Amino acid sequence: MNNLPSGYHRDMQLTKEMVFPAFQELGACLEMMQLMLTSLQVNEAVLQDPRYAYLFSVEKVNELVNQGVPFRDAYVQVGKMIESGQFSVDASKELIHTHEGSIGNLCNEEICTAMQKAAGRFN
Amino acid sequence: MKLWSKGSANTEKKIETFTVGRDREFDFLMAECDVQGSIAHVTMLGEVGMMSSDDAQRAIAGLRTILASIQKGTFTMDPESEDIHSQIEGMLTEQIGDAGKMIHTGRSRNDQVAVDIKLYLRSALTEIKTSVLSLFDLLIEKSNQHRSVLIPGYTHLQIAMPSSIGLWLGAYAESLVDDMELLASTYRIINKNPLGSGAGYGSSFPLNRKRTTELLGFDDLHYNSIYAQMSRGKSEKLCSLALASVAATLSKLSMDCCLYMNQNFGFIRFPDELTTGSSIMPHKKNPKMSLN
Numbered sequence: 001m002n003n004l005p006s007g008y009h010r011d012m013q014l015t016k017e018m019v020f021p022a023f024q025e026l027g028a029c030l031e032m033m034q035l036m037l038t039s040l041q042v043n044e045a046v047l048q049d050p051r052y053a054y055l056f057s058v059e060k061v062n063e064l065v066n067q068g069v070p071f072r073d074a075y076v077q078v079g080k081m082i083e084s085g086q087f088s089v090d091a092s093k094e095l096i097h098t099h100e101g102s103i104g105n106l107c108n109e110e111i112c113t114a115m116q117k118a119a120g121r122f123n
Numbered sequence: 124m125k126l127w128s129k130g131s132a133n134t135e136k137k138i139e140t141f142t143v144g145r146d147r148e149f150d151f152l153m154a155e156c157d158v159q160g161s162i163a164h165v166t167m168l169g170e171v172g173m174m175s176s177d178d179a180q181r182a183i184a185g186l187r188t189i190l191a192s193i194q195k196g197t198f199t200m201d202p203e204s205e206d207i208h209s210q211i212e213g214m215l216t217e218q219i220g221d222a223g224k225m226i227h228t229g230r231s232r233n234d235q236v237a238v239d240i241k242l243y244l245r246s247a248l249t250e251i252k253t254s255v256l257s258l259f260d261l262l263i264e265k266s267n268q269h270r271s272v273l274i275p276g277y278t279h280l281q282i283a284m285p286s287s288i289g290l291w292l293g294a295y296a297e298s299l300v301d302d303m304e305l306l307a308s309t310y311r312i313i314n315k316n317p318l319g320s321g322a323g324y325g326s327s328f329p330l331n332r333k334r335t336t337e338l339l340g341f342d343d344l345h346y347n348s349i350y351a352q353m354s355r356g357k358s359e360k361l362c363s364l365a366l367a368s369v370a371a372t373l374s375k376l377s378m379d380c381c382l383y384m385n386q387n388f389g390f391i392r393f394p395d396e397l398t399t400g401s402s403i404m405p406h407k408k409n410p411k412m413s414l415n
Binding site: 008056058 | 142144152233240247250251254257261262265266267270276284287289292296303304308310322323342349352353389391393394
């Protein structure tokens, strides 16, 4: 289509064979995803498995930084703890993530506002 | 008999089959749009005096009858018709006589089809928009519901930092926002009227293109007749791009689901009725819906 000069060409009749079924397929995909997510079941205890302990290495570094240790030193300190098998996590400790878009501040309301704005451009 | 036939010998059947291709089958989907386009065109022809008010009224009434038969599902295509446009014009002429032969005044099949495609894409995009919004709402709902459920986050597929079901599902909600931006931009480009551009070089008849634009509920018209024709192909391409963007979001989410429901991960589960089994392995519950 791109390399055709202006003016009508028979090639233009071929596009609907590609695009029309694509709409139907995507519509079906959206419907199936809707159905799947509706019945989504979630395992709430995933992180109780000790294999995930190192997920919290950055938390540990940040904790030391909050105590006044410079970041690079804290990084090395935690790295050494991991290497020597001394790293442990207090699972009962609550994670505090506060910035926008973090696990403690999802900003879902802001995302909803953005969606309303985008969908509003349809007219 | 073809619309463009001037009485010469019939086109050879083989050539016809070859040139018509799959048009008839896809044209059928545009039947409703074709009649709507014709009603607008005839209304305008009546108003500018290219058809008498009587003829225009009769043609519109006839077209409305055809529209009703399409909506009821009783409309069928004559295997001899070259395409939907000849079929509808032929049916109308059979129904109301000579007035039916006037409806194509100042119009080419090129702008007729261009407007049909625009109307079809416009309504198809609107349907996709509705489905995307409903999936978005569900993602947000589930994200809020499971906001405190922690799961691992990964980089290079190796465990990285704590994530949550809330963060994970919210990501896909936000991805749909950007997909919606593309859908909306596409819609705004699609929502312009090419009718009246004729074969691509306009007409010497005093057509009122702004009137058909208004009648068909388009936001504006494609002013330049050559560009109006160029919108064919371009419109379809933009739609494909927007659809592909939504599809990519769904694809990534599906792949996450396959991974997270995997027995080695076990973060999420789906009820048995959403999974399929294996012909040899009795334990299997495959995420077929995500894999397709």
